[in-house]
Amino acid sequence: xxxxxxxxxxxxxLGAAGTGKLFAQEIGAIPYAGWxxxxxxxxxxxxxxxxxxxxxxxxxPAWLASPETYENFDWSGEVFxxxxxxGGLYFAxxxxxxxxxxxYKINIFHKVDxxxxxxxxxxxxxxxAPRKVNVKGKGEWNAFRIRFAWPQxxxxxxxxxxxxxxxxxxxxxxxxxxxxxxxxxxxxYPLRYRNFRIQRLPGRQAWQTLYSxxxxxxxxxxxxxxxxxxxxPILRADGLGYLATKEQYRDFxxxxxxxxxxxxxxxxxxxxxxxxxSFRYEIQIHxxxxxxxxxxxxxxxxxxxxxxxxxxxxxxxFQLYVKDNVCRVRINGETVVNYSNLExxxxxxxxxxxxxxxxxxxxxxxxxxxx
Numbered sequence: 001x002x003x004x005x006x007x008x009x010x011x012x013x014l015g016a017a018g019t020g021k022l023f024a025q026e027i028g029a030i031p032y033a034g035w036x037x038x039x040x041x042x043x044x045x046x047x048x049x050x051x052x053x054x055x056x057x058x059x060x061p062a063w064l065a066s067p068e069t070y071e072n073f074d075w076s077g078e079v080f081x082x083x084x085x086x087g088g089l090y091f092a093x094x095x096x097x098x099x100x101x102x103x104y105k106i107n108i109f110h111k112v113d114x115x116x117x118x119x120x121x122x123x124x125x126x127x128x129a130p131r132k133v134n135v136k137g138k139g140e141w142n143a144f145r146i147r148f149a150w151p152q153x154x155x156x157x158x159x160x161x162x163x164x165x166x167x168x169x170x171x172x173x174x175x176x177x178x179x180x181x182x183x184x185x186x187x188x189y190p191l192r193y194r195n196f197r198i199q200r201l202p203g204r205q206a207w208q209t210l211y212s213x214x215x216x217x218x219x220x221x222x223x224x225x226x227x228x229x230x231x232x233p234i235l236r237a238d239g240l241g242y243l244a245t246k247e248q249y250r251d252f253x254x255x256x257x258x259x260x261x262x263x264x265x266x267x268x269x270x271x272x273x274x275x276x277x278s279f280r281y282e283i284q285i286h287x288x289x290x291x292x293x294x295x296x297x298x299x300x301x302x303x304x305x306x307x308x309x310x311x312x313x314x315x316x317x318f319q320l321y322v323k324d325n326v327c328r329v330r331i332n333g334e335t336v337v338n339y340s341n342l343e344x345x346x347x348x349x350x351x352x353x354x355x356x357x358x359x360x361x362x363x364x365x366x367x368x369x370x371x
Contacts, residue, residue, distance in 0.1 A: 034067030072201035090183035096315035101333030110137035122162035130162035262312035271348035304336035
């Protein structure tokens with residue numbers, strides 16, 4: 001029997017009736033078929049005898065991603081450990097970018113640490129140690145359960161609570177994605193997984209889509225001369241000019257994926273007017289490391305540190321948080337600007353800037369949430 005996993009396929013030797021329960025069971029009305037390998041070869045995971053197995057010939061950053069994304073959920077299952085073993089369970093994992101930094105990872109490690117460490121089994125890796133470590137690593141199945149109802153994150157390991165945290169109070173976790181894929185990490189150790197159960201819980205985010213399809217351009221106004229192409233789910237900018245939202249925003253959270261040509265030049269602007277004479281703040285998109293204000297910088301105020309080394313023409317996750325006098329910028333899950341001296345506090349438009357002909361920038365899944 002062959003199961004299809006989105007764009008890629010994993011060959012399964014499941015054949016007998018009643019086998020293959022890992023991917024034959026349902027998440028509500030959504031079947032497990034569609035889980036697929038990201039950032040690695042198709043051979044990174046093997047489905048056999050009702051289990052998903054990490055192949056030891058594959059390694060980080062390969063991971064197995066769920067076909068659906070989840071905001072709040074209750075996920076349980078089992079993992080088999082024998083001798084030295086290391087891996088992880090991802091959630092809120094992004095479409096592009098590192099799952100561990102953009103979303104969350106619950107660490108899997110064979111060692112019974114006492115006291116628990118931020119890298120122990122059950123840790124929110126590598127930031128929050130579990131309350132206790134009760135992993136069974138001598139050829140035994142371990143039961144896990146992860147319940148995420150933002151901001152509350154709870155984890156049980158072998159039936160015992162090991163995490164109960166309000167992630168909005170943790171500086172390393174508060175700005176991470178609240179919705180994304182579930183996943184299994186490969187660190188080349190032959191871990192085995194089975195009996196997944198996933199319950200979708202009510203969501204709480206109130207995103208407003210700014211661009212996901214050509215019809216969304218009705219929410220924008222073009223100023224000056226630039227080329228704005230609606231290429232299905234992708235918005236492409238080139239030339240010299242701005243695209244401004246018709247609506248104004250003061251405090252908000254903005255999120256999008258960006259891909260840009262080499263030495264691109266543009267930006268995401270906020271609390272601004274539509275004309276060049278108007279005040280506005282700008283987050284720079286400019287992949288020149290030696291520039292005064294490279295990608296992620298708050299132009300004229302704070303340089304991005306560390307510099308986000310994103311290869312040209314590769315998608316990356318861009319997050320912007322603006323609240324009162326605070327501005328935070330995150331690139332692929334890493335905070336590169338944390339500025340708390342914004343002086344212009346009036347609502348304004350969000351603008352996309354194209355700053356140089358031939359230096360294109362693309363956006364997808366562009367959305368905003370008012371705070």
